Amino acid sequence: MNPDVADGAPVVLAARRVSKSFNGVQVLFSVNFELRAGEIHALMGENGAGKSTLVKILSGFEQPTSGEILLDGQPTKLPPNGQAEALGIVIIHQEFNLAEHLTVSESLFLGREVTRFGVLDRKFMRAETRRVLDQLGSHVDENALISSLSIADKQMVEIAKAISRDARIIFMDEPTAVLSREETNYLFRQVRKLRERGTSFVFVSHKLDEVMELTDRVTVLRDGQWVKTAPTSILDGESIAQLMVGRELSSLYPAKQEPSVDEDVMLSVAGLSTQYVQDASFDVRKGEILGFSGLIGSGRTELMEAVAGLRSRTAGEVSVRGTPVPAGDVHAANRVGIAYMTKDRKHKGLLLNSGMTANLTLQSLDRHGEHGYLSPKSEAAALERARRRFDIRVRDGRVVAGRMSGGNQQKLLLAKVMETEPDVIIIDEPTRGIDVGTKQQIYHFISALARDGKSIIVVSSEMPEIIGLCTRVAVMREGRIVGILEGEEISEQEIMRYSAGLKKKTAA
Amino acid sequence: MTASEDAAETSARGRTWRDIDLRAVAPFAALALLLIVGALVNPNFIGLNNLANVATRSAFIAIIAVGATFVISSGDLDLSVGSMVAFVASIMILFMNSGAIADPSLMLAAAVALTIIIGAGCGLANGLITTVGRIEPFIATLGTMGIYRGLTTWLSQGGAITLREPELQTLYRPAYFGTILGVPVPIVVILAVTIVAAFVLYRTRYGRHVVAVGSNSDVARYSGIPVNRVRTIAFVIQGVCVAIAVLLYVPRLGSTSATTGILWELQAITAVVVGGTALKGGAGRVWGTICGAFILELVGNIMLLSNFISEYLIGAIQGAIIIIAMLVQRSLVRKS
Ligand SMILES: Nc1ncnc2c1ncn2[C@@H]1O[C@H](COP(=O)(O)OP(=O)(O)OP(=O)(O)O)[C@@H](O)[C@H]1O
Ligand SMILES: [Mg+2]
Numbered sequence: 036m037n038p039d040v041a042d043g044a045p046v047v048l049a050a051r052r053v054s055k056s057f058n059g060v061q062v063l064f065s066v067n068f069e070l071r072a073g074e075i076h077a078l079m080g081e082n083g084a085g086k087s088t089l090v091k092i093l094s095g096f097e098q099p100t101s102g103e104i105l106l107d108g109q110p111t112k113l114p115p116n117g118q119a120e121a122l123g124i125v126i127i128h129q130e131f132n133l134a135e136h137l138t139v140s141e142s143l144f145l146g147r148e149v150t151r152f153g154v155l156d157r158k159f160m161r162a163e164t165r166r167v168l169d170q171l172g173s174h175v176d177e178n179a180l181i182s183s184l185s186i187a188d189k190q191m192v193e194i195a196k197a198i199s200r201d202a203r204i205i206f207m208d209e210p211t212a213v214l215s216r217e218e219t220n221y222l223f224r225q226v227r228k229l230r231e232r233g234t235s236f237v238f239v240s241h242k243l244d245e246v247m248e249l250t251d252r253v254t255v256l257r258d259g260q261w262v263k264t265a266p267t268s269i270l271d272g273e274s275i276a277q278l279m280v281g282r283e284l285s286s287l288y289p290a291k292q293e294p295s296v297d298e299d300v301m302l303s304v305a306g307l308s309t310q311y312v313q314d315a316s317f318d319v320r321k322g323e324i325l326g327f328s329g330l331i332g333s334g335r336t337e338l339m340e341a342v343a344g345l346r347s348r349t350a351g352e353v354s355v356r357g358t359p360v361p362a363g364d365v366h367a368a369n370r371v372g373i374a375y376m377t378k379d380r381k382h383k384g385l386l387l388n389s390g391m392t393a394n395l396t397l398q399s400l401d402r403h404g405e406h407g408y409l410s411p412k413s414e415a416a417a418l419e420r421a422r423r424r425f426d427i428r429v430r431d432g433r434v435v436a437g438r439m440s441g442g443n444q445q446k447l448l449l450a451k452v453m454e455t456e457p458d459v460i461i462i463d464e465p466t467r468g469i470d471v472g473t474k475q476q477i478y479h480f481i482s483a484l485a486r487d488g489k490s491i492i493v494v495s496s497e498m499p500e501i502i503g504l505c506t507r508v509a510v511m512r513e514g515r516i517v518g519i520l521e522g523e524e525i526s527e528q529e530i531m532r533y534s535a536g537l538k539k540k541t542a543a
Numbered sequence: 544m545t546a547s548e549d550a551a552e553t554s555a556r557g558r559t560w561r562d563i564d565l566r567a568v569a570p571f572a573a574l575a576l577l578l579i580v581g582a583l584v585n586p587n588f589i590g591l592n593n594l595a596n597v598a599t600r601s602a603f604i605a606i607i608a609v610g611a612t613f614v615i616s617s618g619d620l621d622l623s624v625g626s627m628v629a630f631v632a633s634i635m636i637l638f639m640n641s642g643a644i645a646d647p648s649l650m651l652a653a654a655v656a657l658t659i660i661i662g663a664g665c666g667l668a669n670g671l672i673t674t675v676g677r678i679e680p681f682i683a684t685l686g687t688m689g690i691y692r693g694l695t696t697w698l699s700q701g702g703a704i705t706l707r708e709p710e711l712q713t714l715y716r717p718a719y720f721g722t723i724l725g726v727p728v729p730i731v732v733i734l735a736v737t738i739v740a741a742f743v744l745y746r747t748r749y750g751r752h753v754v755a756v757g758s759n760s761d762v763a764r765y766s767g768i769p770v771n772r773v774r775t776i777a778f779v780i781q782g783v784c785v786a787i788a789v790l791l792y793v794p795r796l797g798s799t800s801a802t803t804g805i806l807w808e809l810q811a812i813t814a815v816v817v818g819g820t821a822l823k824g825g826a827g828r829v830w831g832t833i834c835g836a837f838i839l840e841l842v843g844n845i846m847l848l849s850n851f852i853s854e855y856l857i858g859a860i861q862g863a864i865i866i867i868a869m870l871v872q873r874s875l876v877r878k879s
Contacts, residue, residue, distance in 0.1 A: 112761055167853060317684055345764070365764070365767045366769065370765045377765050377767070382759070382761055382762070383761045383762055383764075383765045384762060384765065385762060386754075386755055386758045386759055386762055386825075387758075387759070388825055388826070389754070389755075389758065392755070393751065393755075396751075396766075397751065397755055397762075397766045398762075398766040398767055400748040400751055400752075401748070404748075407747045407749055408746060408748075409746055409747060409748060409751065450768075483674040529557065
């Protein structure tokens, strides 16, 4: 814990008995929250507990239905739409919002462009952008268009934007959900540096280890109610998880189940190349969970999209149960039972303006009626099933996907892909933004699918997830599979060695 | 626990009022308002005869606009519909004048089939140019708008194309002027087209695909939806709707010229937008569109019946309506 944050450090921002309802549905119940000068305060809770909502209220993006906000001890009505920035309050949104057609440096200086003699001083702004990005250890080109960036890079730009604004209070709503460990380390270094200067942070995350590592105090919300605030040092991951879920959690990962060696090969990929991926070969047997690890940008997503027919391939064969699957044809891939769950739920996964049902059944409409006609009854039944099976929690069943909490969006996306009842399931970042309790459910769910004889590929940047779940792990580096690890070899150190290029073996 | 009971109570109260989707209701409220205004302006206005007349005259735009609802919901735009009306109508009349089939009934049936096929073909051309040719729909249909209009001018040699066979004329006339169970045929056709369209858009897989493609084509692609096929079919539906409008148009005047259907694309798009369909795609409201078409026609009718606004201002008023509709839509979005 930061020694400067003695109990006596002044409270800079506080919420007093804050409640919030959306269209008459209450999501926050008389919550109290205090942020001290120079502290990093973790805000924890299950999906839909109200963390993002509280953060939005404390930064002026939403107004509380009742209760008050105190800034430096004075009751304040924060100005809406990010104008609180003038008061030194900055937020990095969970579902970030960058204008796609701007360049990185333009979006960093959006709304506070630097001019010289009335003309935009682009040179200065570019140099300044470079400096901030370098501090964050990001290699993003300051002249690149936002639309051309990966999600992780967009997140880095969003962070750079907040950090460059000389804020006193910075809210970070799951900033690390899409970042690699390395990028996270750079971010934390900057955060600590700013804390020394007295900046206060509110840090929302589902990654318990990060919370333990970075934060000074923790506040836990459950079902929209305040549960506890305590110094991080007297808590551990286990106790936080229990406070969040309100019950004891059994082991996070189910027992691993190796498929027998003579089990049929379900999916076979041989010599597959795309623009970036070179000569990837691997097999997945029936009932197997194969992990794909590697640094961000190592080509995992591109490879998987090529397997699922979402991307064309320049060479190679994909076959399911021995039948070749034509290249670049999503339909053909779906027909033989390959389903791919994207990691970009906002842009490629969900229709943010449609409700839950329309999203859930979008990929499997054939199942809900004959000759193209849809049966609302059958769709409603599917939604009921999915909500139970994936524990999708919304307080208002007709909410549009874009207004669901981040974790519940993720569950809806997973449910949507599962609706197609695939035999080969490729899941890209299965638990991005999901709370521990649900994580556990999803891991058990994946494991149950494997026991049912499905073949599963898990692409994940979360090492513990890969290690805890998979019986074999392929590691990718710079577009190639540099090794496929089994049994005892599957460990954090070993995977790191392969992904950093220190070790290599020819793909099996 | 009192807190959550409170919540349950407020949510029960909140619900009833949220059931009303303002965007869906707005066009019908506007229609009701116009009817009241019209009745105040001129007592003849509210008479069943006058209203049936208005509805009949709105048939062309209404039916074309139903097709436009599909194109716009899928995120595209078709500017060529007005020219397409002129082109398809010219071909239909030329075919009937050709005397290729002696029997008038058979001839009429063949002409109807041909019209539908040509309409669908024009729509298909628009669709393929936008999707396979990857040209912005605005530009692609601006191009075909010129092409269809130009072809019509060439076919008519700058003049009019008139249906010559008197026998065919008599046979075909009731398609516009007749009634079914006392209801004018055009109104019956509007209803039929709308019911079918609403069914397709709301109750079929294809309709769901249209909305998905219009709201986010990446999500649609990742969900295994054949995006280009869905968009192309929407253009074909638009073409067929244009053909149906032509089937009603030809018996009315029995002739077309190079100026037929000018600015109808503007009116069709206005009807769609006034009806509450978002121009950026992702949501379609078929009944709203019909309501929008009525509103446009009613405004014209009220102007005719009243003495204080010149009917030569109709175009300006209709232009103003689309802007107002957009403003209303945006303010409703912000509130919800
Ligand atoms: N604009 C809105 N309209 C209606 N309901 C909303 C809106 N914003 C949030 N909600 C609802 O409020 C509840 C709390 O959502 P919130 O986003 O604060 O959760 P969260 O704790 O951040 O969860 P996660 O960990 O999944 O991000 C959810 O039930 C959500 O559906
Ligand atoms: Mg959240």
